[in-house]
Amino acid sequence: MIFPDGTEALQNISFDLSRGEFITIVGPSGCGKSTLLKIASGLLEPTNGNVTVDRERLGYVFQDATLLPWRTVSKNVELLAELHGTGIQERKKLVQESIELVGLEGFEDHYPKSLSGGMKMRCSLARSLTLKPPVFLFDEPFGAVDEITREHLNEETQQLFKQEGFAGLFITHSISEAVFMSTKVLVMSARPGRIVAEFDIPFEYPRKPDLRFEADFAELCGKVSVELRGSHS
Amino acid sequence: MSIIEEKQTSSSTIPTQPSRTKKYVAAFMPPLILGAGVIGLWYYISFGLLEEKRRFLLRPIHSVIDVGFLDGDNRSESLQALWSSTEVALIGLSISIGLGFILAILMSQAKFMERAIFPYMVTLQAIPILAIVPLISFWFGTGQRSRVVVCVIISLFPIIVNTLFGLQSAERGMHDLFTLHHANRLTRLRKLMFPAALPAVFAGLRISAGLSVIGAVVGDFFFGKGEAGIGQMLKKHANRLQGEELLSCVILSSALGVLVFWLFGVLQNKAVGRWHEANSATS
Numbered sequence: 151m152i153f154p155d156g157t158e159a160l161q162n163i164s165f166d167l168s169r170g171e172f173i174t175i176v177g178p179s180g181c182g183k184s185t186l187l188k189i190a191s192g193l194l195e196p197t198n199g200n201v202t203v204d205r206e207r208l209g210y211v212f213q214d215a216t217l218l219p220w221r222t223v224s225k226n227v228e229l230l231a232e233l234h235g236t237g238i239q240e241r242k243k244l245v246q247e248s249i250e251l252v253g254l255e256g257f258e259d260h261y262p263k264s265l266s267g268g269m270k271m272r273c274s275l276a277r278s279l280t281l282k283p284p285v286f287l288f289d290e291p292f293g294a295v296d297e298i299t300r301e302h303l304n305e306e307t308q309q310l311f312k313q314e315g316f317a318g319l320f321i322t323h324s325i326s327e328a329v330f331m332s333t334k335v336l337v338m339s340a341r342p343g344r345i346v347a348e349f350d351i352p353f354e355y356p357r358k359p360d361l362r363f364e365a366d367f368a369e370l371c372g373k374v375s376v377e378l379r380g381s382h383s
Numbered sequence: 384m385s386i387i388e389e390k391q392t393s394s395s396t397i398p399t400q401p402s403r404t405k406k407y408v409a410a411f412m413p414p415l416i417l418g419a420g421v422i423g424l425w426y427y428i429s430f431g432l433l434e435e436k437r438r439f440l441l442r443p444i445h446s447v448i449d450v451g452f453l454d455g456d457n458r459s460e461s462l463q464a465l466w467s468s469t470e471v472a473l474i475g476l477s478i479s480i481g482l483g484f485i486l487a488i489l490m491s492q493a494k495f496m497e498r499a500i501f502p503y504m505v506t507l508q509a510i511p512i513l514a515i516v517p518l519i520s521f522w523f524g525t526g527q528r529s530r531v532v533v534c535v536i537i538s539l540f541p542i543i544v545n546t547l548f549g550l551q552s553a554e555r556g557m558h559d560l561f562t563l564h565h566a567n568r569l570t571r572l573r574k575l576m577f578p579a580a581l582p583a584v585f586a587g588l589r590i591s592a593g594l595s596v597i598g599a600v601v602g603d604f605f606f607g608k609g610e611a612g613i614g615q616m617l618k619k620h621a622n623r624l625q626g627e628e629l630l631s632c633v634i635l636s637s638a639l640g641v642l643v644f645w646l647f648g649v650l651q652n653k654a655v656g657r658w659h660e661a662n663s664a665t666s
Binding site: 193214 | 556559560562563566570574575578579581655657660
């Protein structure tokens with residue numbers, strides 16, 4: 151990917167992602183992670199190379215929740231099904247299911263302005279879940295929430311991944327978040343963005359919060375960290 | 384899955400707020416005190432500063448009420464004029480709203496449209512009304528139609544600018560969301576850009592509603608054929624040095640301006656008050 155101003159954002163990136171896989175890309179700020187995701191989603195066209203993604207019912211969670219402030223929680227969750235022309239009965243059912251999946255029952259009639267950061271993100275997740283997406287892209291979605299909420303959201307995300315069986319592609323710069331949720335972690339370097347290392351994460355699902363304190367977990371995080379630092383210099 | 388955030392209690396249910404009466408006192412005392420001060424000053428000028436011969440310059444308030452509002456003939460004449468001007472203001476405002484929305488939507492759909500149209504809107508806004516009064520009377524005569532034209536010229540611009548700004552105010556991420564899910568132009572306009580524009584649209588409407596009253600009075604001042612409006616009354620009373628009637632017409636026309644401003648404020652609250660963050664407090 152080369153931008154019109156000559157910046158080469160991404161170079162020789164190649165990987166496959168299939169159902170049952172959850173790949174997380176970690177990399178320093180400005181390494182082109184978000185660009186990669188925009189290309190995968192079709193928001194950007196690559197200058198050369200091929201991307202093949204099933205974009206019919208694409209799940210995509212943005213850096214911020216991008217909720218429409220004039221819609222209540224349930225109306226926000228309903229939006230994508232509306233855009234895809236789903237019938238009203240089916241829509242109501244999907245909305246209810248998705249809201250339950252992310253634990254927002256009781257908040258259906260709240261407007262976004264009265265929700266906390268974590269709840270906004272849940273609402274955003276629920277919105278994509280109504281599509282039952284085969285592919286789910288996450289663009290650093292939990293960067294703006296506090297640490298405790300983030301750990302909860304990580305746990306919930308890997309549960310959803312197991313339950314719904316989508317193929318997940320997650321972007322973050324938090325190593326422990328990456329290792330905790332993924333089946334595979336890719337480390338990216340900056341300028342131009344390249345993949346410099348690849349780690350398979352062997353832990354069983356569902357993963358429990360205690361996993362974060364185990365030696366294997368710490369060791370893997372350490373390895374990823376070393377690669378990440380190497381890519382930075 | 385667990386919810387870790389506490390359910391937020393809406394602030395209106397918190398019992399520690401001051402009592403209602405206290406709130407009203409806090410809200411109404413300052414303007415009442417200032418109003419009393421202004422009336423005091425008014426009397427002082429009428430009786431203290433002006434000699435009897437020159438008192439027509441500023442009649443005391445009670446005689447303004449007496450002559451301007453309590454005298455049956457004067458009152459019905461003024462109210463009729465007020466109604467005629469209200470009609471002009473409403474027609475003019477409706478045209479401004481329709482025209483303003485259409486132009487703003489056109490400009491929001493393509494950058495080249497905005498580049499093409501916007502400079503002319505700025506120019507139109509910059510023309511002093513006085514300069515085109517002769518032209519308007521050539522083209523539209525000296526009756527109600529010309530008054531409406533003046534009203535439209537004066538009240539159009541804020542609607543266009545605010546609506547355009549509002550339509551362009553939806554965040555990039557929201558547009559990306561609609562792009563990802565293949566929303567067409569109309570869906571994007573209907574479900575994203577219109578609702579996002581509402582707060583700004585209402586801000587524009589409130590300004591333009593006030594301006595439409597001014598436009599109607601100014602238009603009436605220049606184009607007096609047919610039913611007399613407030614502008615004609617002002618002219619007549621000024622020529623005859625009828626201070627009381629003159630002031631009563633000034634009060635009536637500004638009351639009309641305040642009324643429409645307030646009305647659109649109420650509408651705004653109804654339309655966007657529930658979700659909009661900066662839900663306007665002054666209305």
